[in-house]
Amino acid sequence: MISNMSFIERIFYILQKYGTSYLKGAGTTLVIALVSTFIGCIIGFLSGIIQTIPVDKRRDPLVKRVLLGIVNVILRIYIEVFRGTPMIVQAVFIYYGLAQVCNVQLGMWQAAFLVVSINTGAYMAESVRGGIISVDPGQMEGAKAIGMTHVQAMINVILPQAFRNILPQIGNNLIINIKDTSVLSVISVVDLFFVHKSVSGALYTYFESATIVMAIYLTMTLITSRLLRLWEKKMDGGDNYELVDVMDIGSQLGKKESR
Template structure:
C-alpha cells in the first residue's frame, strides 16, 4: 500500500510539474463551450486563426473567438480559451477561473445580478430546428407548432419563449446543443429553439435537419436577442471592451459571421456507408481525442481509488481504536470521531456532481483558492471514495474474528501493531471485491466531472459528437471504451483475488508442515 501511494504521488508530481502555469498578466482567459458552431467550436489545428484551449492540444474558433481575439489584442494579452460547460460559465467567472465570458450569452436581468455585461456584439433571432422529413417541416408560424414537442438549452432565454406557442408540448430543457440534436435525430423531440447562425450550421452539417424561419415569430426583448461579453462587476476593463466592440460595424459583424459559417469544420457525409462504417470512420479520425479522454479517466479513477482506499483504511483503524485513557486525548479522539462522521455523511449523502461544483468553483469564490481542474477532480474522487471505503473497511475489520484481537493482545501487541500485523492483511483481502466495485464506479462516475470541464472520456467524446453531428455513433464508441475499461479492471481484480487466496493457502500449508516437523 505504501509503495502504491508513493507511486501515485510521483505520477501527480510528474503530471502537474509538466503543466505550464497560466499567468493572468500574460493571457486573457475567456470561457466558452467551444461546441456551439458557428459562435464557437473545437478543432484539431490552429488554421483559420484558431486559438489554444487551456489544458489540451486542441484549438477553438468561431465568431466568439474572433471577437475575443480583438479584445485580447487591445488589452495587450494572448487569448486562451477555457473550455467550460454552459452552466459552469458564470461560476467560473465569479470564482476567478476565467477573465471573461464570450459565449453567445444574452445580458438578461437575472444574469446582470451576478455579473456585468458589455455592449452587444451580435443580435440574433430565434428559429426552430426540426427534422427535414418530420411533421413540422412545412411550418411557417408559431401556430403551426401546436402540439409539437419542443425544447431549448437550459439557462437560456430560448427556453422561456417556447411558452409563447399556444398548445405546445414543452419538454424539459437540455444541457447543451449536442443533447438536443441527438434527441431530434432519435425522434424524442420534434424540434428545438435556437438562433439563426447555429441553425444554419446544423442544417449545413446534417441534411436531416431543417431550419424553420418563422413568418410570424417569437416576441423577444432587445436584451434577450443581443449577446454580450460577460465580466466580473469589479473588472475595470469594461470600458475598454466597449471601445473595441464600438469599432466593429454592423456590416463587419455580418461579414465575420458569414465567414465563420463558411469556415466551421464539417464532417464528410457518411449517411450511405452504414452504421458500423460510420463508427469506424469517427474512431479513425478522432482516436487521439478518445485516447486523451481515456487516459485522464484512468488517471483520475486509479489515483482516486488508491487514495480513497488509503483514507478508508486510516479512518477504519481510528474508529476501531479503544478509548484513550488520558482525558485530554479522549476528548480529542471524540471530536475527531465527530468530524469523521460528518465527513462520511456529507460525502455519502450528496452527489459527486454537486461536490465538484462546490469544491472547484466554491472554494475559489469563497476563499480565493484556485485548484487545477485535473487535480481538483482527483481530490473530489478521492474524498468521495474515502467516505464509502471507510464504511467498507469498518465492516471488514468487524468481520475478523474477535479471537484474533484477543490473541494479539495476549501477545502484548498494541492496537497499531494488531492492525498492521494481524487485522489489516485480512481486511484488505476481505474488502478487495468491494474495492474493485468502487474502482469500476469511479471509472464511470468521472463523466460527471465534465461540469468543471475536466477533459475526461465523456467530455472528449461529447466534443467529437458536436463536431461530427453523429451522436449515436459517437456515444456507441464511448460506451464501448467504458465497457472495455470496466471489464478489464474486473478481470484483473479477480486474478489478484485468486492469487491472494492461493498465497494464503500455500502459506497456511507451509506453516502446518513446519509445526508437524
C-alpha cells in the first residue's frame, strides 16, 4: 500500500504511524546532549583549571611540582585520546570493552552519559585552558595585590571572564552533541537516529524517514542556537551603562571643593 503513495503521502503516513516514536527519540537525544554537555563542562573546567595552575620552581615544594606534573601528563593523555578518536569507537570500546575486560556491564543510559560526557570534557578542557589564558594576566596580579589567594582570584575574577569567553564554544559543543548522539545507536541507545533506522528498516522508506529525522535535528539545533545567542546577549548586558559611585567619592570631592 505504501509503495503506491507519493513522497509527501509516505512522510505523512510515517508521521501518523510512528510520530510518537520520533518524539521519544528526540527527547532521548536532547536529554543525553544536555546532561552530558553539563557534566562535560564540569570535567573541562576542572581539567582546564588544573592545567593553568602556576608552578614556581623556587618557592613551590617538590611534592606539589611532582603531583602537578603527573596529573598534567594524565590529563594530556586523556585529552589527546578522546579528541583524537571518533565517538562511535569510544562508545564501542567503553560499552563492550568494560564488559569483557573489567566485567563491568553498563546500562544504556549510563553508557550514553559516560561516553558523551568524557568526550565533551576533553574538548572543553582545551577551551577552558584557552579561556583562562586569554584573560589579561594583570587581572590575576591585581587580585593578588588586594590580598586574594590564587583560588579566590580564580573563582571571583578569572573564571567569570573566562566563562564568558568560552560560552560560544559551550554552545557549539551542545549543538555537536545533539547531532553526534546518533552514533550511540551502535550500542542500542534508542535515540532519534535509532528510531530512524528501525522505521526505515520496517517500511523500507529510508529517504522519507531520513527527511523527517533531518528536519527534527535541524529544528533542535536552530532552537538551541537561538537560545544560546539570547543567553550570550543577556550576559553582555546593555549597550549603555552608568558608573556607580559605591564609595560616594563624588560627593566627598564636592564637599571639599565647597570648603
